[in-house]
Amino acid sequence: MAEVKKYEEPRIGVFVCHCGTNIAGSIDVKAVMEYASTLPNVVIADDYQYMCSTPGQNKIAEAIEEQKLTGVVVAACSPRLHEPTFRAATKEGGLNPFRFEMANIREQNSWVHMHQPEEATAKAKDAVRIAVAKASLLEDLIPKSVPVEQAAMVVGGGVGGMQAALDLASAGIKTYLVEKDPTIGGRMSQLDKTFPTLDCSQCILTPKMVDVFRHENIELLTYTEVEAVEGYIGNFDVTLRKKARGVLTTEEAEARGFVGGGCNGCGDCEDVCPVIRPNPFELGMSPMKAIYIYHPQVSPLIYTIDFDSCVKCGLCVDVCGDKKAIDLNAVDEFETVKVGTIVLATGYDIFPVEEKHEWGYKNYDNVITSLEFERLICASGPTGGHLIRPSDGATPKRVGFVLCAGSRDNTGVGKPYCSRFCCMYSLKHAHQIIEKIPGAVPYIFYMDIRSFGKMYEEFYYRIQDEGAKFIRGRVANILEDPVTKNLHVNTEDTLLGRPIDVEVDMVVLAAAVQPSEKTEATRRLFGVSCSQDGWLLEAHPKLNPCGTTTAGVYLAGVCQGPKDIPDTVAQAEGAASAASIPIHRGEVELEPYFAVCLEDICAGCGMCVNLCPYQALALVEKDGRRVMQVTEAKCKGCGTCGGFCPGGAIRMQHFTTPQIVAQIDAFLLGGEQ
Amino acid sequence: MADENWKPKIIAIICNWCSYAGADLAGSARTQYPTDIRAIRVMCTGRVDPLFIMKAFQDGADGVLVSGCHFGDCHYLEGNYKAAKRMFLLKSVLKNIGLDDKRLRMTFVSASEGAKWAKVIEDVVDTITELGPSPLNEFAR
Numbered sequence: 001m002a003e004v005k006k007y008e009e010p011r012i013g014v015f016v017c018h019c020g021t022n023i024a025g026s027i028d029v030k031a032v033m034e035y036a037s038t039l040p041n042v043v044i045a046d047d048y049q050y051m052c053s054t055p056g057q058n059k060i061a062e063a064i065e066e067q068k069l070t071g072v073v074v075a076a077c078s079p080r081l082h083e084p085t086f087r088a089a090t091k092e093g094g095l096n097p098f099r100f101e102m103a104n105i106r107e108q109n110s111w112v113h114m115h116q117p118e119e120a121t122a123k124a125k126d127a128v129r130i131a132v133a134k135a136s137l138l139e140d141l142i143p144k145s146v147p148v149e150q151a152a153m154v155v156g157g158g159v160g161g162m163q164a165a166l167d168l169a170s171a172g173i174k175t176y177l178v179e180k181d182p183t184i185g186g187r188m189s190q191l192d193k194t195f196p197t198l199d200c201s202q203c204i205l206t207p208k209m210v211d212v213f214r215h216e217n218i219e220l221l222t223y224t225e226v227e228a229v230e231g232y233i234g235n236f237d238v239t240l241r242k243k244a245r246g247v248l249t250t251e252e253a254e255a256r257g258f259v260g261g262g263c264n265g266c267g268d269c270e271d272v273c274p275v276i277r278p279n280p281f282e283l284g285m286s287p288m289k290a291i292y293i294y295h296p297q298v299s300p301l302i303y304t305i306d307f308d309s310c311v312k313c314g315l316c317v318d319v320c321g322d323k324k325a326i327d328l329n330a331v332d333e334f335e336t337v338k339v340g341t342i343v344l345a346t347g348y349d350i351f352p353v354e355e356k357h358e359w360g361y362k363n364y365d366n367v368i369t370s371l372e373f374e375r376l377i378c379a380s381g382p383t384g385g386h387l388i389r390p391s392d393g394a395t396p397k398r399v400g401f402v403l404c405a406g407s408r409d410n411t412g413v414g415k416p417y418c419s420r421f422c423c424m425y426s427l428k429h430a431h432q433i434i435e436k437i438p439g440a441v442p443y444i445f446y447m448d449i450r451s452f453g454k455m456y457e458e459f460y461y462r463i464q465d466e467g468a469k470f471i472r473g474r475v476a477n478i479l480e481d482p483v484t485k486n487l488h489v490n491t492e493d494t495l496l497g498r499p500i501d502v503e504v505d506m507v508v509l510a511a512a513v514q515p516s517e518k519t520e521a522t523r524r525l526f527g528v529s530c531s532q533d534g535w536l537l538e539a540h541p542k543l544n545p546c547g548t549t550t551a552g553v554y555l556a557g558v559c560q561g562p563k564d565i566p567d568t569v570a571q572a573e574g575a576a577s578a579a580s581i582p583i584h585r586g587e588v589e590l591e592p593y594f595a596v597c598l599e600d601i602c603a604g605c606g607m608c609v610n611l612c613p614y615q616a617l618a619l620v621e622k623d624g625r626r627v628m629q630v631t632e633a634k635c636k637g638c639g640t641c642g643g644f645c646p647g648g649a650i651r652m653q654h655f656t657t658p659q660i661v662a663q664i665d666a667f668l669l670g671g672e673q
Numbered sequence: 674m675a676d677e678n679w680k681p682k683i684i685a686i687i688c689n690w691c692s693y694a695g696a697d698l699a700g701s702a703r704t705q706y707p708t709d710i711r712a713i714r715v716m717c718t719g720r721v722d723p724l725f726i727m728k729a730f731q732d733g734a735d736g737v738l739v740s741g742c743h744f745g746d747c748h749y750l751e752g753n754y755k756a757a758k759r760m761f762l763l764k765s766v767l768k769n770i771g772l773d774d775k776r777l778r779m780t781f782v783s784a785s786e787g788a789k790w791a792k793v794i795e796d797v798v799d800t801i802t803e804l805g806p807s808p809l810n811e812f813a814r
Contacts, residue, residue, distance in 0.1 A: 078697045079714070080689075107700030108712060112791070119708035126711050524745055529691070531785040549690055549748065549784070593716060611719075613750040638749030639720025643756070655715055660686075661728055663713050667684060668732035 010041040010070050010136035013063045014128060017051035017076035019106055026110045028121045032075065035125045039670075041136045043067050051076050057089035064093025071095075071135035075103035075128050096140035098592070098654060103131040126667055133666030137659045141592040146633060148234035148582045149340040153178060155226060155522065158186020159205060159565060160557025160572040161345035162212050167576035168343075169217035173583050176337055177212060178240060179222045180518065183298035184209055186347055190281065190371060192378035192385075194565060195428040196459035202297060202380070209299040223304060225518070227334065229525045232636060233552030234340050234588045244330040246305030247291070253325060263325040265293070265301035269316035277309045279382075283372050286382035291316050291326075295380060305330075341579040344526065344536060344548075345556040345572060346519050351406040351512035355413050358477040359402060359509055365391035366485055367478060367507045369405075370425060377432050387436065389506050391485040396440070396505035399433055400489045401426045402475045403446040406512035415512045417533055420562040422510035423450045427460055429508060430468040442468045443502055445475050445491055453564065471500070478507055513562050526553050535561045546575040551588070554579045593637030593654050595630050601649035602627045608641035608650060617641060681735040681801040685712045686721050688753070691742035691783045698787030706791040707798040710738070717741070718779075719752025723763045726777060730767075733810045736776045736801035740793065743781045753781065775800055776807065 014036035018024040029047050037045035044067050048056045051074055060072055072095065074086045079102040087097035105124040113120040150173065154165040157179030165177040177184070188194075189209075191201035212218055221240060228239040253262030269291045279288035281295065290310040291303050303325075305316075310328070317326045350371055354362040361367045366389050368376070379385035389396050403426055406414035423446070430442035449470075451460040464470065473491035480487055481503075489502045515534040523530055527550045529537040536559050539547035546554050556572035557563065563571065582588050595617070604626030609617045616634035619626050628649070642652035651657075687693050693714050699706065715721065718741030726737050739760055741753040757779055764774040778797055782790045 078693075078700070080694060080697055104697075104712070107697040109700075111700040111703050112706055113708050114703065114705060116708055123708050123711065130711065130713065527748055527750070529742075529746060529784050532783075537784060549694075611755060613752070636749055638717035638752045639715060640717065640749065640752045640755050643720045643722045643759070652720060655720055657722065657725075660713065660715070660720075660722075660725055664684060664725060664729050664734075665732060667711050667713075668682060668729060668734055 011043045011068055012041045012071045012073060012132050012135050013060070013067060013069045014039075014042055014045040014073045014075065014132060015051055015056070015060060015063075016045070016047040016105075016128070017056070017074065018047065018049045019076060020049065023076070023106050023110045026114050026117050026120045027105060027124045028117065031121055032105070032124045032128060036073075036075075036128050036132070039129055039132050042132055043069070052082050052085050057085070057092070060086065060089040061093035064090065064095050069093070069095065070099065071138050072100045073103060073128065073131045073135045074100070075105045075124065075131065077106040078102075078104045078108070098141040099135070099138045101131045101135040101138060103127040126671060129670050130663045130666045133662040133670065134659050137656070137662055138654075141653055143589040143592050144632060145587045145589050146234050147587050148585065149236070149338045150174065150583055151176065151337070151339045152341050152343065152579050152583060153236070153238055153337070153339040154343045154345060156186070156345035156347055156557070156559070157181070157184030157212075157220075157222065158345060158347045158557065159188045159208070160347070160568040161186070161343070162208050163569050163572035164343045164345060164556045164576040164579070165218050166208070166211055166215065167573055168580055169215045171576075171580050171584070172217065173580055174217055174219070176219045176221055176339065178224050178226060179220075180225050181294070182223045182245070182302070182304040183294050183300070184212060184220065184222060185297075185299070188565060189295065189297070190374060192374050192381070193428060193432065195424045196453075196455045198428070198431070206297045206299075209297065213299045220300065222300060226522060226525055229527075232590070234582060236339050236342060236552065237336055238339060238342070239334060239336045242333045242335060244307060244332050245302070246307065246310070246327055246330045247303045248325050248327060249300070249302055253323070258324040261322065261324045263302045264323065265303065267293075267303075268319045269303060269326065272315040272319045274313060274315065275309050275311055277306070282375050282382045285372065285375060340583045341552045341554065342526065343554045343556050343572075343575045343579050344522065344528065344559055345575075346522055346536075346559040347516045348513040348558040348562070349516045351415060351514045353406050353509050353511040356406055359405065359475065359507070360478050360480060361509055364478065364480040364485075364487060365389070366396075366480070366487055366505065367509065369509050369511045370422065370429065371511070373429055373508045377429070377436070387433065389485070394505070395437055397437065398441050398443065398504040398506075400443045400445060400487065400502060400504040400507040401429060401510060402478075402489070402507060403444065403510045404474065404512075405509035408447060409512070415514060415533060417562065418450065419512045420450070421564040422512075424453070424456055424459070424564065426508070426510045427451070427463045427468075430463050431466060434466050434468070443489070443504060444468055444470050445489060446470060446472060447474055453566065471502070473500075513558065515559060519559060526550060528553055528555075531561075535559065546571060546578050552582065591637065593652065594632050594635035595637070595639070595641055596651040596653060597628045597630055598649045598651055599627045601647050603647050603649070604628065605646065608645055611640050611644055613638070613640070679806060681709050681798060681806075682733065683710045683736040683738060683797060683801055684729050684734050685710050685738040685740060686715060686718070686725065687712055687739070688718045688741040688748070689714055689716050690748035691746065691781075692740035692790065694784035695782040695786045695790040698785065699790045700787075702787050704787055704791040706794040709798050710794055717747065717749045717752035718756035719747075719749060721756050721759070723759050723766075726763060730772065730776070730807065730809055733807060735804070735807045735810070736778070736797060738778050738780065738793070738797050740780045740782050743783055746783060772808065773804055775804060
């Protein structure tokens with residue numbers, strides 16, 4: 001432990017920020033500053049337009065030197081925003097940076113009491129008094145540096161996860177890419193074309209999949225899920241569940257002594273497998289065997305057995321023969337890997353649009369979702385790229401596209417947010433119909449067309465010129481003609497101001513997106529928060545969109561919020577860059593908020609040992625008696641032990657009992673009563 | 674009720690990761706709520722020693738709010754469970770010494786629930802205003 005400097009008397013400087021009019025607009029900053037100068041231990045009080053500016057920070061550094069300050073208080077915005085700035089200024093002035101305390105008079109005062117200047121000023125005075133009380137008791141703390149494991153993990157093998165893994169690996173970092181499905185590729189591999197360039201999705205994706213598979217620094221772990229996570233930035237221990245695949249790779253076969261064996265993707269097993277079940281990759285629109293690959297371009301090219309439907313008849317084992325690639329008795333295996341940083345790229349699912357009963361999805365045969373449309377129009381899809389009506393196999397001529405199907409929906413059934421890419425892919429769908437089916441007319445029912453990206457608006461004009469019909473109005477309901485199975489789309493054409501009924505052969509619902517099924521479980525494993533709608537929460541919506549509040553865990557792609565492919569790839573590159581920084585630095589500083597045992601007082605009862613969620617505490621024999629000992633590297637500083645210790649023998653650095661009690665006393669006993 | 678101009682003194686001890694961030698979000702969104710609350714930040718509600726709350730009441734607080742992450746969301750895995758258990762126990766202690774246990778409240782506000790934070794404060798201030806000054810007030814100084 002570092003030597004704690006002793007000072008005779010606390011000498012505190014208080015600096016009150018105007019933040020332009022953000023604070024000064026509702027708080028009398030001068031009055032707060034004058035009040036601060038009357039508080040015990042305060043030797044200097046000052047105010048400034050912007051404390052975070054260079055002159056503002058210089059004020060702090062100068063005052064520390066001139067007034068021999070022992071503590072600094074800045075009354076300004078939230079410590080979650082500018083605590084690092086002012087700690088740096090405190091250090092600049094020659095004081096330990098942890099001798100700084102912030103009074104939040106913006107986010108939790110001036111902004112929430114905009115029309116009560118008197119009360120807000122009184123509250124600001126209290127906040128300053130509370131902060132001064134704590135600052136008077138602050139001590140020097142030395143952050144601890146820990147080494148960073150020279151490896152990273154990416155969870156999710158969609159286009160975002162693949163890009164993050166490629167960037168990390170190409171920066172020379174050993175990267176584990178974990179994917180729950182048997183192949184990487186994610187949602188993008190289910191798409192036919194991408195807007196606005198009309199690139200074939202698979203054609204631009206598969207080279208990346210091959211790069212990932214071939215990269216010497218990437219360890220690809222498909223059909224694997226995260227089971228448990230322990231540790232902290234630089235030192236995560238991630239336990240992985242390698243789900244029983246039932247098929248051995250060449251390496252695995254070699255490890256079992258079958259040299260030259262293992263799956264080579266020949267597909268003989270699939271031919272003989274008697275089990276037929278719906279194909280999840282084709283959204284149930286085509287059959288699949290119990291032993292399967294999703295599509296010919298899968299990476300890695302290894303078959304997988306679905307043990308839920310496999311009847312273990314053994315036909316595949318026989319046909320596989322000498323390759324001995326199939327093991328019907330395979331069980332899940334567990335492996336723990338050590339990594340320094342983690343990127344989450346867990347993607348999205350389609351909102352179950354049948355919950356919007358009025359559109360009849362799953363009731364009417366000819367109402368499909370946009371993802372089903374992608375498969376039907378895709379040359380490698382269940383119909384070989386021929387768009388057909390599910391009811392009779394006919395080619396539809398009039399196709400209705402219902403936009404915002406579950407997005408921008410405040411009824412409580414759908415999602416309140418914009419799913420961001422549905423407008424654009426629906427325009428693309430309209431183009432594909434016009435291109436593939438002579439005489440076909442797409443009807444697009446929209447609220448607003450949001451074509452915000454590069455060349456997107458131009459694409460919108462192009463589709464208008466191609467002859468798509470745009471009807472501005474939210475679809476009230478869809479009714480099926482029981483004889484023809486045609487659909488009547490009822491809405492109000494809000495541009496004409498009258499209700500209309502459009503008869504179409506088929507309806508495509510541009511369904512909203514929602515966080516993927518496993519997102520909730522995954523985020524809890526990694527200790528990442530989510531926003532109200534379930535998307536993973538970034539550390540700051542504008543200035544730190546790739547980070548999370550858990551140091552060392554970063555976000556890429558739609559798991560953080562709906563975004564299209566270019567935005568996903570861009571964020572993935574950002575997340576990879578952020579995740580590579582601690583690894584390349586080689587060490588990270590941990591905030592020195594850990595627990596310290598006051599051995600003179602500790603009675604060795606051991607209550608704290610079981611309370612610690614990180615097994616950081618242990619009882620040891622010392623001078624003939626039992627005392628608690630903290631493993632500092634494991635302690636994260638939550639204070640759960642300190643909040644319980646019956647003897648008050650645990651000191652939580654920077655949040656000590658005397659400091660917190662001083663704050664309580666300062667508020668309740670210190671003010672103008 | 675004592676005095677017409679009486680304003681309750683309420684102290685909030687809130688965790689850094691969820692409730693403090695939620696309170697900051699209420700600020701960014703300019704969601705207005707009553708002023709009668711002063712917040713102390715701790716890293717986790719698990720840090721909240723029941724003695725802090727007893728000290729606050731002893732000092733004359735009219736109400737105490739402890740606010741942390743939702744269950745399962747704790748930045749430190751389970752600090753909020755432990756805090757909730759302690760607060761539950763502490764409420765029965767408060768009852769036993771003749772203090773209305775509604776003066777102590779534990780809530781769970783996440784980093785994305787700025788609007789909920791404002792609602793919680795309104796509700797706490799209403800509850801405490803209805804209860805009036807703490808009976809311990811006169812002994813406080």
